[in-house]
Amino acid sequence: MNLNNMITNDTAETAVGRLEGWLATMGGSDGYYGPVVGLRGVSMAWCGIGHDWRWEGLLDGWTTLHRRTQDAVYLERMDAALNALNSAQLANGTFCNSYFENNPFEGGMPYEPALMAAVVRTLQYMQEIAHPWPAGAAEMVERFVEQRLIKELWNKVLKTFNNWMQSDFERYSPPAVATIVETLYGYAKLTDSSERLAPYIEGAANSLLACQFRDGPRAGALPLSNQEGSDVSPCMAARGLPAFALAHQQTGDDRFAAAGNSLAHFVSNSLLLDGGISVMAFAHRPTRTTPLFVGATADTLRSLQRAGRLDAAVLRTQLTWLLRQQTASGAFDTAVGFDDGRGSRTQPDWRDVIPVCGWADKVYGLLAGLVEKPISIVSGGQVCRNVRVRGEEAVFMEDNDSMTLRSKKTEWFVWRKQTVCPSACRL
């Protein structure tokens, strides 16, 4: 699928340039700061550098941009990112502050495997262009695979990977396992260890097939958990697409191709006609369509694209919708519709407008695919928006140095960018 027909290159370059301008205010070579509004909760009181999947879209985006433009700055960024990640890794293979909305906490699922899959892709690209790997990068991936995945999370009985060392022994999360499959395929290729890793990859890929829905309105979907009656998050389920594609490519097993087809069908149907993706599909209740996560939509499109299953007409609508969510600062809104139609439609919920690096990177990764020439970084303007915080009217303001959320009575959130803690947080 050629993305270039979807929107003009100029539009994409401008959007990416503005987004880069905003990202530059949120961090740099050590990593990216910022609050998190996630699918399951928020983390506003700790805004430090997260070594979670926020790196994923950035690494992929830089790889794509370097491939297209040959601009050395992207290689420097990749080197710096791998060094930063290396210094944040613990001896057991996990990474400090890798749990996205649950930061500060290590061992994030599916955030760590998603991050490592991107690291492996970056190393593969560096190998391809004969750029030397940063010192310790290969060992970092090895530690994650050997110490964390195989030693701690491999479930000998279920023949797949658990999310936790503790308890819930019979439970695994298919989206997390899908990202692990991606990581392992990449790692096996990188280290020429396909034979040794084959049992783990095969077991994990089969565990995805085992819990995929075969019929009903959610046919093809991968649930959030292998437990009976589990809900489905379409954007998380989409993580299975590249895994199935890789499994089919490596093994030639048609079951994976069929699974990929039905999953792609489910995911495509979950994309809304006006833009965005359903947030949750349940067994015994209507699908939930609010809030629409912007970054999750971009991530789903990337998954479809990487699996070679992107539909042009759908993509055009989605890209138009996505670009509408870019704000004056260059960032993208996190979501649309957190208030679920309860409050005033002219005043979004505060969670809609808080920009999050771990979502912006997904948009960056997608839009980077549309850029063909070097982009110019555009410094963002000030954002000032009326929002609602727990029923109260408030104003969200953002500039290059700070983010604030204030109402007449309450100072809800005051954060100076690139610091770990906000000076005020009541959220």
Added chain:
Amino acid sequence: MTTQDTYISKDACPDSCSGDAFMALLEKRHSTRMFKEAPVPQELISRMVKAATLLPTSCNRQLWHFIAVTEPDLKKKVSKLSDAQQSYLYDAPVLIAIFYDTSLETRNPCCTAEVTVGMSISALLLAAEAHGLGAIYLGGIRRPAGIGKALGVPGYLKCFGLVCVGWKDDEPPAPNRRPVQDVLTFNTFNLPHERYRADIRPHLWTLEQIADFRDKLLWYKGVHIDGKTLHVDADVRFSPLFQFMTTRLGLMMGSAAAPRVLDVMSFNGDVVLQLMMAYRGQLAELYAYDLTPGIKRYITERFERLGLPGTCSCLVNAEPDRIAIPLPDGHIQVMSCYERLEHFEDPLPLLREMRRVLAPGGRLLLLVSNRYYPHLYRYKRMRNKNYSLGRNWNRGPERKYEPAQVERLLREAGFRITAAFGLQPVHLKIFDLGIKLCRRIGWHGVADRWADRAAQSFVTDGFFRSFSSTLAYELE
């Protein structure tokens, strides 16, 4: 060599090696919780059970039966029925279920049937060790009758637990043991009369006993070190309560550049670990203080093996019979104390010591359990003193505080309360009930909105603060 040693080694035991070898075997044996996949030959299992049957049995009745479960599906079924959520149940290649017919001995005041089973289990564990195998006994199973049924055992045989057997895949650290002189007397009980130390009433505990208890249980039921799980348990650091604490401490540090931070009674070091990861490079000095050198050793070893960024100094109580934090006056700028006052009948000495080391303008975040919250398991435990199978049995003495009581103590110790919160307020339970009800009658929109509201209500400073599970105070 003393006369006694000579007597034991040469005269009483003609084969001196066997005594030493037996002691060495006992010292070497520790519960194994990580197993290799390799199967265990049936001959070895037979030898283990043979050993078990050689131990004494009441009136030589030998009413036991052992079932070695090796078939994967059956093993899985038995593991599920035990409802213990321990990974070693699934990993171990063999589960030996122990049954005994207790129907003939129901009125025996010394529970000889149970004692017989206990002896046979210890023989199984020792025999496993002697044959190079690892084993662990699991007694806390929830549905022993279900296991019997699944294995086709007649109803008169009672299941007494499972022994998981396999080839060892770890070498767990040795837990502490009480010294012999503490547990052995000759001819009479001539030790001070002490209540069973797992009592939850703090007035029955001395400082030395609390220190001793914390030292022992940490190594027994500690968190994992370097992937070696001592006991599979949920990581409390992931709880919203812990996240509140970590982030709140960050907000408190906000004003001080590179503060000196102390966590009081750090135990397994969870709070310090969180701080090291969340605020690395931003703390001038980080201290973990607790009562015993054993805890210091544990924290040091845990952090070393994790390869954590940054450093932490572990401090041990300076005096054996009173609380003494080995830091100069006014040294600390930010301090945390997470549900530790509960262990003391009189927490004032600890609070005063914390006040002493806190710098002028320094800040303390204190979390205590609230007596007004309906912790049902705690009330139940207050009534039933034997709570060894109850929730949190390993916490030692626990005292619940009323908000006014804590605030009076804090004022007496010289603190000023600058903010007070309630964590996990009781109305979250009402939300939960409401959400379930709405889901049942199909009002999913209402349920979603309530769930959203509940998710934002974990911390409260309003009316429900006094009825929260945990009280949090920011102090100066």
